[in-house]
Amino acid sequence: GAVVSQHPSWVICKSGTSVKIECRSLDFQATTMFWYRQFPKQSLMLMATSNEGSKATYEQGVEKDKFLINHASLTLSTLTVTSAHPEDSSFYICSARTTSGRRDTQYFGPGTRLTVL
């Protein structure tokens, strides 16, 4: 149990285009999902907290107009990188939080590698 999927697993896009990444909790409901960014050989940096039915909470330094987050249901959160530029190239990872029977635990998706040309 506690499986989180992400789609797509990788994407290559041209500079200036927008890219949408989906994060789904497959066997549990998640009122809260998190979006992280991981640079090569570095740790995960929290970008934002996605709350079902309300606005996301962004970490300091993360542009909310550039990284649009929508958490439309208890099993789906999306991250849209708008007007992507090469510096946005990174590995984006989501996690879904569960408190049902497993205490407060986050399960992670496999990540999405974004390359902006």
Next chain:
Amino acid sequence: AQSVSQHNHHVILSEAASLELGCNYSYGGTVNLFWYVQYPGQHLQLLLKYFSGDPLVKGIKGFEAEFIKSKFSFNLRKPSVQWSDTAEYFCAPLDTGRRALTFGSGTRLQVQP
């Protein structure tokens, strides 16, 4: 704000050696602590977690960690590592206010056969 420090950035061990990876966190209040592992090319997996009770917690694959409140530490241990333990290990305390994890810089473990 919560902060976490992992002192060992890169550890190289031979198979059957014992492992201890350090983790220190800053928060002095109620703390929930996690260790995650990221095998090459794979996503983060939960190794073990501590919420309360017995400070020695056991996780998957023979790993364990000890919560020492007085030292603000949550070190990861394994008595005898295997080649398949080669991975990146992340310590992550939970910010109980924001309910978000703060990740350490990670420790890359390389086990030589």
